[in-house]
Amino acid sequence: MNESSLPRPNNLDAFWMPFSDNRYFKANPRMIGRAEGMSYYTPEGREILDGTAGLWCCNAGHGRREIKEAIQKQAAILDYAPTFQLGHPIAFEAAARIAEMTPEGMDKVFFTNSGSESADTALKIALAYHKARGESSRVRLIGRERGYHGVGFGGMSVGGIGGNRKQFGALLPYVDHLPHTHGLKENLFAKGQPEQGAHLADALENLVALHGAETIAAVMVEPVAGSTGVLVPPKGYLQRLREICDKYGILLIFDEVITGFGRLGTNFGAERLGVVPDIMTMAKGLTNAAVPMGAVAVKNGVFDAIVNGAPAGIELFHGYTYSGHPLAAAAAIATLELHRAEDLPGRARALEPYWQEAAHSLRAAPHVVDIRDCGLIAGIELVSRPGAAGARAMEVFRRCFDDGVLIRVTGDIIALSPPLICEKPHVDRIMGTIDKAIRAAA
Numbered sequence: 001m002n003e004s005s006l007p008r009p010n011n012l013d014a015f016w017m018p019f020s021d022n023r024y025f026k027a028n029p030r031m032i033g034r035a036e037g038m039s040y041y042t043p044e045g046r047e048i049l050d051g052t053a054g055l056w057c058c059n060a061g062h063g064r065r066e067i068k069e070a071i072q073k074q075a076a077i078l079d080y081a082p083t084f085q086l087g088h089p090i091a092f093e094a095a096a097r098i099a100e101m102t103p104e105g106m107d108k109v110f111f112t113n114s115g116s117e118s119a120d121t122a123l124k125i126a127l128a129y130h131k132a133r134g135e136s137s138r139v140r141l142i143g144r145e146r147g148y149h150g151v152g153f154g155g156m157s158v159g160g161i162g163g164n165r166k167q168f169g170a171l172l173p174y175v176d177h178l179p180h181t182h183g184l185k186e187n188l189f190a191k192g193q194p195e196q197g198a199h200l201a202d203a204l205e206n207l208v209a210l211h212g213a214e215t216i217a218a219v220m221v222e223p224v225a226g227s228t229g230v231l232v233p234p235k236g237y238l239q240r241l242r243e244i245c246d247k248y249g250i251l252l253i254f255d256e257v258i259t260g261f262g263r264l265g266t267n268f269g270a271e272r273l274g275v276v277p278d279i280m281t282m283a284k285g286l287t288n289a290a291v292p293m294g295a296v297a298v299k300n301g302v303f304d305a306i307v308n309g310a311p312a313g314i315e316l317f318h319g320y321t322y323s324g325h326p327l328a329a330a331a332a333i334a335t336l337e338l339h340r341a342e343d344l345p346g347r348a349r350a351l352e353p354y355w356q357e358a359a360h361s362l363r364a365a366p367h368v369v370d371i372r373d374c375g376l377i378a379g380i381e382l383v384s385r386p387g388a389a390g391a392r393a394m395e396v397f398r399r400c401f402d403d404g405v406l407i408r409v410t411g412d413i414i415a416l417s418p419p420l421i422c423e424k425p426h427v428d429r430i431m432g433t434i435d436k437a438i439r440a441a442a
């Protein structure tokens with residue numbers, strides 16, 4: 001494509017950008033014009049290697065022809081039809097494709113439009129499940145410190161990132177949090193799942209003792225926490241959470257918005273980490289981010305309790321105008337077909353050892369205090385500048401962008417998650433550019 005044909009805005013004022021330093025950006029805009037394969041291109045035509053799959057979502061790489069054509073074809077057949085008391089074939093097909101990939105016995109899929117909506121939907125399903133079974137006292141939702149479950153009131157309340165909560169008042173009642181799993185000295189620079197820390201899951205026993213099991217509906221965690229800076233679960237931790245949930249009749253929800261669709265070398269984190277939850281949220285990689293779509297998969301027993309246990313009529317008073325939108329469904333089917341045909345989870349698995357070694361080679365750079373990885377994710381933690389938390393990593397981000405590599409930073413942690421089509425020379429370039437930027441920013 002001719003770069004000069006790309007649209008150029010002449011007014012940056014109206015768009016209130018999400019999770020952004022609007023004033024800085026508008027004084028120093030960094031624009032993306034187009035994308036292809038592993039790379040973005042600025043409107044001027046400068047290539048930026050994508051070290052983050054957009055926002056953890058373009059797992060199959062950018063500009064995939066198969067996905068684009070599926071969307072175009074569907075737009076010409078059916079632009080939109082509701083899925084309230086009405087159906088269109090492609091939404092059912094997309095749900096069936098997802099159900100083929102989820103763990104056994106988890107065959108029911110509810111569609112949303114984002115990870116945030118998936119998180120809130122999962123929490124509502126958990127509450128409805130207990131109510132349907134006559135346990136209306138189970139209204140308490142448990143999250144984890146440093147968890148991220150999007151920005152709806154449910155996900156934000158159960159989430160554990162102080163900065164995301166502090167502007168918004170009292171949030172949901174009846175919420176509590178497990179401790180995070182970050183920062184154990186013994187785990188610093190661990191490769192893959194760290195050895196220490198399974199005991200941190202026992203904090204759920206304390207919350208049961210405090211509140212009473214009969215008040216607790218669900219526990220929601222990310223299998224690998226991404227947005228808060230790549231926290232990999234200690235070996236045995238998720239297994240322990242599963243055991244305690246089973247012991248007390250508490251539903252376990254995995255937020256797989258990042259870990260789904262090949263990121264950890266398997267379809268879902270549940271498979272890689274060996275623990276099957278009762279409910280799983282997903283979004284992002286589901287459509288390769290080409291059209292917004294999220295989904296919630298539930299175990300058949302959860303569905304049966306709510307749907308088959310209800311009197312005739314609407315069984316769950318929940319849904320979105322765009323649940324199962326035809327263009328999103330078409331994008332999902334094409335994406336999942338690419339996953340299968342190109343074995344994207346297998347590609348991630350094959351690259352993982354190289355990725356891991358390359359990420360850990362940054363240990364030699366100044367100010368690096370920890371490195372973590374799992375699948376094609378890596379977190380590189382830098383020591384903060386005194387009185388200026390986040391400033392060092394933000395400088396590294398800007399230097400990398402100017403040097404042609406997109407990374408993501410949260411506080412002083414660099415979080416990496418390249419498209420799963422990534423190859424060794426891409427890995428070398430990502431890590432080499434970061435190394436140089438860290439040294440320059442020191």
Ligand SMILES: Cc1ncc(COP(=O)(O)O)c(C=O)c1O
Pocket residue numbers: 113114115116117119148149150151222226227255256257258283284
């Ligand atoms: C684990 C997790 N849950 C939920 C979300 C929210 O997704 P969205 O931004 O699509 O609402 C994210 C986004 O990064 C996420 O990482």
